[in-house]
Amino acid sequence: MLQALGLGPVEEAVYTALLARPTATAQELAQQTGLGQAETARILLDLTTRGLAAVASEAERGAPDSADCGAGPQPARYRLTPPSVALAPFLVEQRNALHRAETAVSMLIEQYRSTAAHPAGSVVEAVVGMEQVAHRFHQLQRGAQQELLVFLVGAPVAVPREDADMSESLALDRGVDFRVVAAKDYLDGRDIQRDVWASITAGVEIRLVDSLPLKMVVSDRERAMVPLDMADSGGEPSALVVHRSGLLTALVHLFEREWDQARPLYTTTAGVHAEPTGDQQPTEGELEVLALLLAGFSDRRAASQLGLSIRTVERRTRRLMDLAGADSRLQLGWHAARAGWL
Known part of the structure; x- marks a missing residue:
């Protein structure tokens, strides 16, 4: 849980163990976590240096056990610094690092688009080979933050349906608006009724049309991917990745037109059905x-x-x-x- 804030697994184990105690010694925490006492003491010193923990004062220590009286100097006891104070700077730094990374990516994208050596690549990028097509498909789905628009036609070629379902699930978990238009022949696939049922239940909006001109996925209206005819690429799966441009705008308009004319799918205990035309x-x-x-x-x-x-x-x-x-x-x-x- 705390590794995202810069704590390693053993540091998090000691931190969490100390969280459950008002104060504790290195020996007590070592027994609780299963780590060595020397390693636990080193971690406590590191947590103290980073401001996440502190050596407990005499008042915080409480009265010593009778068994410890007269036994010489007592081992140091540690307490946590309130997380709201100690962890806030780490959270801010992580946010700043993410912002810097997003800025760097945006700059690289714009630089790539404006490079004179790739005038066509700024709008359209050709991807050849099953592995490369699948990789770019997952990039588009897993990179979406707001919206995914999808045309489904026929059986999958480069991306197995179970892999696509995983990307779909991750997108839905992020709250992505997921709309799908499926051609009737897509529902003829093996076990597709079960998969469509699961998708609708999970929150995907699916509509049905008699036919579609192409397969397609559009991510955040920033980029899209459409397949090419395998005969044009030596029999290998291939696709075009379309970046922000008039062509991408046309693809989005095509999707919205098909979406408006399509019939919503819904699920019942008898299976998946398309709503009849007319009064919906x-x-x-x-x-x-x-x-x-x-x-x-x-x-x-x-x-x-x-x-x-x-x-x-x-x-x-x-x-x-x-x-x-x-x-x-x-x-x-x-x-x-x-x-x-x-």
Whole structure:
């Protein structure tokens, strides 16, 4: 837990052990952690030097045990410095280091885009080979902080479905807004119903269309990846990574157009289904959110109750309001009552 703030595993073990005691000696902590007494004493000295611990005063030591009376000098006892005081500078430094890293990456990206030796590379980058395509796919998904837009067509080629599911799960855990448009042939894949069920339950919004012109993933509207015909790359999987440009804007517009025309998928105990065209009804997941909101739950509390991210709750609420034609949650509740949604 504290390794992110610069403490190694053994340092964290001693720190955590001391956290549970008002004061302790090196010997007591060594017995508790299983470390050697000499190593524990060295760690305590290091923690003291870094301001994370301090030698306890006479008042903090308390009365000595009767067995220790007359036994000569007592071993030093240590106490923690209040974490709110001691760890705050480490946290600030970590934040500053992350900011410096983000600034450096931004500078490198801009430098790469402006390099005269790579005029085309500033917009489009060709990636050839299964390993390279998979690597860039995971970079796009795991680097997304706000939004992922995906076209799914046919069976996976370069990225196994289980690997894609792992990247998807990590993105959802970060609260990324995840929208997917799938072609009907994608649902013909082996075990795909189970995977789609799991994705929808986890918070992915999925819609279905009869066909799509290409596979695609767009990350934060900053970069996208689309596959190339394998015949053009000697039979190897290959793809184009498209950076911020008019071409990327066109790909995003293509996604939004298909998204608006697609039919939402929803899950029931009988499987995964596409909503019929015409008057659309809320999905079971949306109705769960609606019930909590009408019961007075906040978005954050509803998300916690349902085990969803707050972004997923907000997305489902937004779609409920769109279905109801409501401008406020009060209007949404009135429409839900009239429409018999609950």
